[in-house]
Each structure stands twice: as C-alpha cells, then as structure tokens.
Amino acid sequence: MSFESFLVHDKLENYEDPVKYNKDWLPLVEKYRSDLADATSEEYKIKLPKPIDTLIAEQFNPLDYLYKEKLLTKEEFAITDSSATDLAAKIAKGDLTSVEVYKAFAKRAVIAHQFTNCALELFLDEGLKRAEFLDDYYKKNGKTIGPLHGVPISLKEQMNYKNKITHGGYVSQLKHIPTEHGVTIQILENLGAVFYIRTNQPQTLMHLDSNNNLIGLSKNPFNLLLSSGGSSSGEGSVVAFGGSAIGVGSDIGGSIRGPSAFSGCHGLRPTTKRVSLHGGVSAGAGQESVGAVAGPMARSIDDIDLWMKTYINDGKPWDLDHASLPMPWREVPKPAAKDLTIGVMYDDGLVRPSPPIVRGLKDTVDKLKAAGVNIVEFKPIRTKEAYETVHKMYTCDGNYMQHKLLSESGEPLTKLTKWNLNYGDGSKAYTVAENRELNVVRDSLRHEYTEFLVNNKIDFILSPTYNNVAPKSEEVYNWSYTSLFNILDFPTLVFQTGLFQDPAIDKWTEEDLKYEFRSELEKLENSSYKPDEFIGAPIGLQLSGRRYFDEEVVAAGKTIVDILKADLFKH
Amino acid sequence: MSFESFLVHDKLENYEDPVKYNKDWLPLVEKYRSDLADATSEEYKIKLPKPIDTLIAEQFNPLDYLYKEKLLTKEEFAITDSSATDLAAKIAKGDLTSVEVYKAFAKRAVIAHQFTNCALELFLDEGLKRAEFLDDYYKKNGKTIGPLHGVPISLKEQMNYKNKITHGGYVSQLKHIPTEHGVTIQILENLGAVFYIRTNQPQTLMHLDSNNNLIGLSKNPFNLLLSSGGSSSGEGSVVAFGGSAIGVGSDIGGSIRGPSAFSGCHGLRPTTKRVSLHGGVSAGAGQESVGAVAGPMARSIDDIDLWMKTYINDGKPWDLDHASLPMPWREVPKPAAKDLTIGVMYDDGLVRPSPPIVRGLKDTVDKLKAAGVNIVEFKPIRTKEAYETVHKMYTCDGNYMQHKLLSESGEPLTKLTKWNLNYGDGSKAYTVAENRELNVVRDSLRHEYTEFLVNNKIDFILSPTYNNVAPKSEEVYNWSYTSLFNILDFPTLVFQTGLFQDPAIDKWTEEDLKYEFRSELEKLENSSYKPDEFIGAPIGLQLSGRRYFDEEVVAAGKTIVDILKADLFKH
16 A cells, blocks of 8 residues: 555646746755754754764763753753743843743754754744843843744744745745734734744645744754644754744644654644634635644643733633634633543544554553543544544645645645545635534534533543654545544643653564554554654653533643653653 | 515415415315314403404504403402512412412413414413422422422423424424424423413515414504514413413514514523523524524513523533533623613614604613713624625525425415515525535624624613614514524623603604605505504514623623613502
8 A cells, every 4th residue: 555545536636836836946945944044053953973864863961962962051950951931930030031942942952953954944033132131021021022032933934924924834935024923923912922933734734743844843852753743843843852832833733742742752633723823824714613722741741731811811812813712811820630531542543543642641551640630531432433424624725725725836745745635635625514414413412422421420531642652754644533633622631741762662463463453544554654764752641521622621731740750851 | 665676586386385285285274263262261352342353453452441441350460460470489488379369360371362362372271380390399298399389380382391292383294293392392381480372473484474374474563453473473462462471482583572672571582592492393494694583572581580590500402402502591690781881773774663662762772861870872793794695595495394284284474484484595495515604704794793892891782773673574584683683693682761641742853754765675564654554563673792792791681671661460
C-alpha cells in the first residue's frame, strides 16, 4: 500500500502553475527567507556541532545538547526553565525585569530555531523594545500593565499581526499585511505579553506536520529526524525547547495536540468559541461544521490555566469578537485522584497504537490506578463514522477555498497537501443539504458521547493523541485520535507522561507482527514505526472532557501530571 | 403591487398532490381535528356570544368579554391573573394546591381556544392527574418536586412530546409519534410543570402567522379579526389570554416575538444555545447559519426571568443536550433608569412603521427619558444586507427539507408558505462555498453591531417588533425588524407598552400619505394598515442586547415595564 494509492478523488491538476510561480512568487519567497535569515540574531546564534543535515540523520537531541553544553548561563536557564506563572509573579514583585526575562527567552528561541527551523519570523529588536517599555511602565506606575506583563509568548504565524506579512502557509498570502492585530494577539498584548517570534505551519494548515514552500519542515526538539507535528508546528518546537514561556496554536483536527504530544509539551484544545479566532488566514471562513479553535501550549499545566484564565477573565474576548462566549474561566480546584473517573480508550478501532504509545498508556493507567483514580475502559463509539464524517467536513466545499488560496500563486503542492485535499469526497462540492446531513451525524455523535459520559458518570476520556510518537517528517497520515475530539468539540488536553521512546523496549512483539490490519491506513501507519528511528521521542497523551468543561480538564491534567511526575522543567 | 408578484423564483409546482393528499392524508387530518374537538372539555366550555365568524368580522375582544361577563370565578381570576412567580411561591408555601391552580388555567385555556383557535391538542385529564400527583408529592414529602412545581405551562406543538403526535405544522408528520420528550419539555417536567395544551403554528413554521391544514388560523385575543402572530401562534393567544402561566415558543425569524407583540404578552428570544431545541420537528436539522431558539412567553417579565433561571440553573440542559451551553443564568439586578443607555431604531430603513407603532415608540421614549434613561438614536446599520442575507439563509438548501416535509403528503400550500419558500433565491440549492459566504456576511454584521454598541457604550437597542401592530390574518410579509436580531443572534425581549391601537388617533397623516415608498415590500405592508381594522391591538416593542447578555436584557425589561406601568395583570 503506497501513499499515492490513497489519492483517488482528485488528481489536483488545476492547482500548480510553475511558470507563474517561478516568475511572480518565488522572488517574494526568497525575499521572505532572506529576511528571516537576517533577523536571526548574530548575538544569540550558536555554532551548530555539525551540519544540520548530519544532525537530522543522526537523530540529534538538541535539548540534551543545550543542557550538556550549557549554551545558556545559569541565570538564563533559571528563567527559561521557570513557568510563566512564576515569571509573571516575579516580574510583578520586581524580582525580575521584563528585559532580563525577554533576553533569556530570545536567546533560547534563536537556538531553537537554528536546530528545529521553528520560526517564520523573528523580530527580536521589537521584542526588546516592548520589554523595555514594560519595565519603564512598571517603574513609573509601580505596577504591571496586566497579568501577563513581561511574559514572552510565541505566536502561530496564521494569526493577523499588525503591519507584518501574515500568510498562513500560503505563498499567495505573502502580500497580505493586516492593518490590525487579530483579536487574540490584541488581547495578549493588552495583558502585557512580549512578542518576538511567529512560528511555522504547513501549507493549507491541514497537516499534522509542517511542510510548506516558505521555509519547509520544522523538526522535533528531542530528535531532529522526527517531525515537530503540525499544524502548530513551530509552536511545538519552540515551546518544548523552552524558547517561549507560552505558545499560541490553533486546532481543527489535531493542530495543537499533535505538536504538543510530538514535540514534548502540554497543549489545550479548548472548546470552540472560548478563544477568539477573529483576524487570521485560513481556508475556513464561514465554515462551522467542525470548529477551529486557538489555544495555549506550554511546559506546565499551570501555565495553560494561567493563559486561559487571564485571556478570558481579563481579556474579555467577547468585547472584541461577537463570536467569543462571555463565559468566565472558572476556578476549579485540582481534584483528588480518588474523585476522578477516567475512561481509557486504548485503541480507537481504526489504527493500532505503536509500542511506545501502548507502553505510555499502560504506564500512565498503572500509576493513576495506584494513586486511586477510578479507571474504566472506554470502548470506542462510532469512531469510523466520526472519522469519515469529519473528513467530509474538511473538504465539503469541494476545496473551493483551498484551491483559491493555493492556485493564486500556483505554488507546488507538498505531499501532505495532496493527502488532505483528498479527504472525504475531495473536490466534490457538497450542496447545503448534504452539508447539513453531516452536521446531523455530528450532533448525533455528540449526543451519544455526552449521554454515555453522563449516564456512566465518567469524567474524562484518556486516549492516545496519535497512533505513534512523533512521526518522521511527512509520514503522518492518520488524524483519527485527535479529530474525534474536534467533531465532538470536546476540550482536550495533551499532557506529557514524562516517558520517551526507548528502542530497546518499544518493539513490536512477535504477536504484534502477526496482526491482521483492519485497513490500508492502519497498515500504512503501523509500517512506518521502526523502533530505531524514533529514539527519545516524547510520549504525550490526551485527556478529553465534555463540551465547556475545559476548566475541569485542565484541573484534572494537573492532578495527572503530578501523579506522573511529568514536570517538564526538570532536566 | 400584489402579493403574487413577489413569487418569482419558484412556482412551487412540485409540492402539492391533491389526489394523494385527499386519499391518504385528509382522513388523518380529519381524525386529528375531531380528536381536538372531543378533547375540548364540555366542563369548561362557554357558549359563544355569537357565531365565531361574526365575532371575527366584528373585531371582537374576547379578553374584555372574559372580564365583563365574569366567565371565571373570583378565585379563578385571582389565580390566572397571578404571575407564575407568585403561584409557584404560593404552592410551595401550601397556600394553593396544584389542582386549584391547574383547574383555573385549564378553564381559561379552553375559553381561549374557543375564541382564538389556539390549541392543536388539549389533554386536560392528563394535566389534572399530573396536578394531583404533584399535590400528593407535596403532601408526602413536605416540599415541592422542583421550582416550577404546579405551574401550568403551554407548549408550542413542534417540540417532541412522548407518545403524542408531533407534526410541527406538517401534515406528513401526523404519523410522527416520539417515544420520548424533547429535552426542553423533559426539563420542564423535571422542574414540576403541568402540561395540558400544545399550541398552534403555521405550515413550515415560517410565517409570522398561523395558517396550516390542520386547524387553520389562530386569532388575536384582543381583536379576533387580527392574527395572533407566528410561528408560536397559539402560544401568543393562550398566554396573552391568560390560559397558561408561561408558554414556550421558538424563534428563527421572529416566531416568539411576533406572537408576543401581536397577542399582547412579553416574550424572550434568548441567545442561541441557552435553551435546548433537541427533539422536535422542523426543516432546520443541521442548519446553523441562523440559529433557531426556544424561549418563554409570559404576562410578566419576572416570569420570563423565573423560567430562564430555573430552566438553566436547575434544569442543566447541557446534561441532556450537548449543544446547550453550561452557562449559568446570572442574577442581574433590575438597573436604575439613569444607568441605562438605549439606542432607539425608529425605522429600520426598509419598512416604515405604521402610526400606532410610531406612537408606541415615541410614548415609550418620552417616558423612559422622563425617568432618566439615556436615549440616543440608533441609525440602522446594513439592515438591507442583513435582511437579504437572512432570507438566503432560510432557503439556501433550495428548500430541500421543506419540500421533503411538504411533498410527502402533497398537502395544499398556504399563502404565506408560498411567500416564505420564495425567500432569498428560493429553490436554488446553494453550494457549501456559497453558504459560507453568507456566514461571512453574517459575522461581519455581528462584528459591526457589537463594535458599535461597545464603542458607543450603548447597552440596548429599542425598536419596533414589526412595522405594524398585529396584522390581519395572512397579511404579514415583512420580518425585517425581528429577523435582524436572528442573524445578529442578539437576545431580544418583546415587552408590552401597555398601549393599544386607537383608530381615532393612530391614523396616517397627510404627510404620511405623500410618502414615497422605498420598496414594493414597504408599499405592500403600509397599504394594509387601515386604522379602523386594528382596533385595540396591543403595542409591543423589542429590546435587544449583545450576544449572551440575556440576563441584562431581561433585567432592563423589568425597569422599562415598571416605568411604562405595563403590568399585564391589571384589568
């Protein structure tokens, strides 16, 4: 079974236009790349130990290298390995300045970028000026400007940034320069955040990976051979590497959760309409069958809580975006283990998890049980129907908008763009009546899952984020574990287990090798896991709750990470 | 300009099938009608003063008649002219029994039905048994079963009712007998409500009027020549007549607000997703461009508050319906007049209000100003675009679902069904991409209105509910005043001003008669207002707030009704 044999609906012949692209657009792409190279501060740059291609081939772990080689000072490590919650508190008390904090993160972000290719845009001088402004403000007023005063925050590039190119991974949008910030960036700025890096994302924003015609692939900070995930690809790299205190991603099929799980940080896909998406580039304008969301990625669950709480309660997105719900972020205390009932979905019935994921899930369940959590098995409910339905939702405009955004420049289509444009019925333009039928299926799924959880008093579903740890770049096809919770619109937290792939133990067993694949997709996915090629990949899992029980999901996430001792700041 | 000249898109030739209808369906219709006649309790029935057609022609006011002729006992008047809030409190204290309360309302409901043709179904024996059960429960347990214990509530028929035909105005659905209650009925039952009447609605549910092939038109309790409005037609009649303590309607273009304004009660169109619509008949399954809502209609704003508060906070609809937001109903105190800023939209730029509405609005503004309310003018924003867009949303499935529901029985199409099926582009089936373009327009409208209110610190918009008081039956074409707030999804309260049409003063002036119509629709609508034919029609207005500020809208409604002294229980 080959990748190409899946591409049945649409040969995608009317997208690319090499002549137009090379003549009209490639010069803009080259300018964009050279601007990025110029912006990669010489002050902070390190000398790579070997050429990057060699490091990639060798499955180099740049995070290990960072610590071993002490590429930061002790003070810089102390800052960048603090939670945003602690940093904000220290800045507010006057124990740290915004500039100190900023410089440490800027340095670590530049190193992250050198190894992982996470940044689409760096604007370190602007970041410094902003940090200086905040320190001045603090000095003059004796107080912070807001609860995120001085916190360095990385941004997925897709969100409109005032007076900066915002392309969303589409070459055709290199001419799109918004005149104002998207609402979420505006709110974070109002709260006191410092911006200095905008991060990579794939063409179409619809890969669990990162390739595009701008700067290409982002890499995993624990193993450069592997992908950092996507579509919030660069956020995964930079946050897990420690180059920003909190990152902002977005997710319509797994785009916050894939990068978080793969790259080695935590990430929240909130329920829809709690975080504003107003002002940004995507093919989804007016699409509401499966809602996109924005949400935080961080190395501490406390920081996810901090971000959501301050963003919602202080930022009041509903005053700037009619679509955001005026639903305050509730203070939900960290639950005791014994008060939690978690349904575990070991396998979604579509694609079998690989050995490290099986181990990660088993180990987690054992520790949770030992701590007193009530664990029950959660048998997948209509997962195949859910997967087929959400795929149809992704393309049911017949890829009208994707085609418009891609063909305008005639840019070459990447491998996974070809894959996702063939989701569902590919280029078939659905009628409104057909789209509504998909919505009815979706609603019946939501109803059934909700009823099951309520009637069985199950608080959360624990599941793999993906059937594997971080895949090799451009070898990630299956979204079934993540997109399930998009069609359900269940808030879902990816948390790290603190475990990493180990080639010595995470092997297919004899029995595994006799397994009869349930589908060609499963075969394709399972075949790509070869233990020796995934060394040290983080093992992250998913915790999902009912719609709008985001606070409970995050609070339970804290309890779980405590039990697992999966604190990401310990090195 | 004639009504027919508007019907341009679709001649609707493939809907009706007289042969099939007469043979297969008419017998079911006749059975349904005779069941209703049988269920209209002889115990409670009165002798009409004249044949109903004569009363209609004479613009008879049955509410006046009820009081003048003392058709109820003093005790029955005392009960049925109490607010649900008072009744629930008295039942809870043991000062009234559920049976006493029920019998008084049942009697008044039967009289309401005799005059206004408001009921599609009466089940008075079941209501009595339920009231007896509640009294028993109270006796045994020394407490109520829930906060609506013993409150008689009328229900728009469209909502699924366990083991009862639920047709939604479609003859084809006479065979639809749900096996469980819709979520909202289930919640109200859990809270202690008593059910005994399900009320009339038009074919397609898309008229601001009531005609269908089941029982035909519902009439206005203040003037039988006039319509009770629609599509919650029977709710308007029965609630305003005092035949139920609270009614439940639904609204996608004005269907709670039209009947409330026309029939003479208050009614709330909540923001979407606060009240569950799960389980019911409509053509809107899977449609989410313009959201339908359910909401309360009552003779007191306190009762609207009571209904929303108990339904949401005690009923927790999100446990039964994934689509309902777990957003508690907040306690918002009644604001002081001086703390209110209200923007007044005197005319939406599309259809000029008739003299009684102009007077009602002017009188209301004068009283509010005198009381200290800050009044500013609200100039209509893109109302034409909003109206055209929402019309397209109503039909953009090419009427696929309406056609299915109507043509299955081949029932005759009523006049206003022909009107609404020709909204937008009529039978043109939109593609998904075209539908999304409508959503983008909608979102830009919501953005602009929200921004305008926030930036100008305007709390609410006050406007006509319709360009006229209650119209004559089947002469109501324009929804622009109501549907604006559906496309905006702004919570909107219709309240009574306490004023009524007076043919002696509500005349077109000389200047009015020289007016140059801005459209054929305006001409059609304005031409139908002849002062002598609308005697005593209630004058109700609309108060709208920002999305999810339902509580503020209701609280401000209390202040306004206090200022206007528009208490509906004073007779």
